[in-house]
Amino acid sequence: MAAQLYETTSGRLFHAGAVAVITVGLPARGKTHASRSLCRYMRWLGVSTKVFSVGNYRRERLGSLSEEWFDPNNTKATTARIKVADECLDDLIHWLQTGGGQVAIFDGNNVTEVRRKHIHDKLLNNDIHPLFLEFICNKPDIILANIRSVKISSPDYVGWDPEEAVRDYKRRIKQHEENYETITDTTLPFVKNMNAGEQFIVNNVMGYLQSRIVYYLMNLHIHPRTVYFARCGNSLNDNSYKADANLSPEGEIYAEKLTEFMLAYHKEKYSKVPAEEKRPLTVWTSTQKKALETAIPFVNAGVPVRQQSVLNQLNPGESDGLTQEELEAKYPEEVAKLRENPYRHRYPRAESYHDLAVRLESVIMELEREKNDVLIIAHETVLRCLYAYLFDRPAKEIPFISIPRSFMIEITPSAYGCKESRLQLP
Structure with missing residues (x-):
């Protein structure tokens, strides 16, 4: 839990x-x-x-x-x-x-x-x-x-x-x-x-x-390391969770640009650091096609990539693929409940943000154990939860945290809290 x-x-x-x-x-x-x-x-x-x-x-x-x-x-x-x-x-x-x-x-x-x-x-x-x-x-x-x-x-x-x-x-x-x-x-x-x-x-x-x-x-350590967040690229069917669509041409370009930017940034960051203090980079991503395909250029560049199903996006259940107008017509009571409690509400056969937060426990513990630099490529719903954990944000704020695709977020944990930089992607 x-x-x-x-x-x-x-x-x-x-x-x-x-x-x-x-x-x-x-x-x-x-x-x-x-x-x-x-x-x-x-x-x-x-x-x-x-x-x-x-x-x-x-x-x-x-x-x-x-x-x-x-x-x-x-x-x-x-x-x-x-x-x-x-x-x-x-x-x-x-x-x-x-x-x-x-x-x-x-x-x-x-x-x-x-x-x-x-x-x-x-x-x-x-x-x-x-x-x-x-x-x-x-x-x-x-x-x-x-x-x-x-x-x-x-x-x-x-x-x-x-x-x-x-x-x-x-x-x-x-x-x-x-x-x-x-x-x-x-x-x-x-x-x-x-x-x-x-x-x-x-x-x-x-x-x-x-x-x-x-x-x-027992999972905590004091070694310095950096955590990076990046959204996965656009897919051919971004509105459907069940379709699990491949990256769109635009998403493929994004994946290449993200890889080039991340590797160049990481190299420059350690250019003047003694060899024994340099930390290798690992990429974590989900098992969904759009996330995995966003990470493929890293694989081609020789960077270790780990897939974890717990990093899959929030499951929208029966609300999958529906527009806001369609949701309000089909599930007016559920939409009202969502507005009342966006963190705990779940549509039929769906997950809530609370369910997602519980699911992410293993990732949180791995982040605390990790001593190297990590780039997490995932859906915005997942990154919102992880961001809220690292920055001690209240649960009620999680559904509204913005993780733009145009930025890579650099997070540096320290004794007095995490520090954040938002790096503009090309």
Whole structure:
């Protein structure tokens, strides 16, 4: 299941109550990336979710702090930072109790047993189920890559020289190391993520919702990669799903132009990148003729192409091939229901956008696992759902997201969300 299956009056799903996910670990271990990505996925499931970032609270209340503020021997600074973290925790609890939330993610370091015990007891006293996520990394190359790609662009280092920002952040990590205590209490529910996904240790995790959280995290990684979206070309019978028509002459020209543009763009993008950092391109497409034939020029160019039936367009059922006037004449009640709820409505023997979102779960998980660049060639209905997932858009907006055929969309996932560029096709 990769979309909300049902709705409840309380807004909470799976009879799971309120859950607080608490991150644990030294800086630059992937906590923020996992927090933001998990929040996006939970919302995709229909679970009311929010990230409470201790770092953001600190910046809002104390501003960007100098190195000595992170010295564990600086009692005044430590007291101030703990006070801010407690404010963040109190807001988290308030949101879960009165704000309609179900999953709250407490994004902070939380490196001592005493601190974790305080958080654990306070959550239980407020009838909130805690789940600790510890991020452990002992590989310097992974840590340095994370510092360079994420941390030096954070609000703490606006206007800094990149190399000086790296040195400062390394000093901050060193300061946290003095107090760091890994989780050893096996009575706690926790997940340990070792070296950015190389190994997972899962302890005392119970319930469907918490199991979904673990499942998602086991598919997540922090390696950089780019996802591209492109529409398939026009077919000889674009109005019919059942006809599964071949590409039209115009569609064949589009396929050639798309391939030329994509390969030239990808080559130029990596022209000045060291060989070990270059990522190969893979094309994913559906089993429908117009999508597969749009990808054939990539096959001829030696690019791997994978067909997946789950990427087939939304099935319109008995509305297939009908004009708007014909639909209103034949199915006036269905048209009214569609206008009322475009995301969940389905015509007779058809799929809804909700059905399509559920069907796309395997693709979503593959996207999270994928470490190379991917171009997805598919129908607009499919790309709308995937776009909504990546950009954390509400389900009700999915039917109205525009994916023009004249553009290729370049999406770059990062710790603080995805970035988008729309590239004009020739």
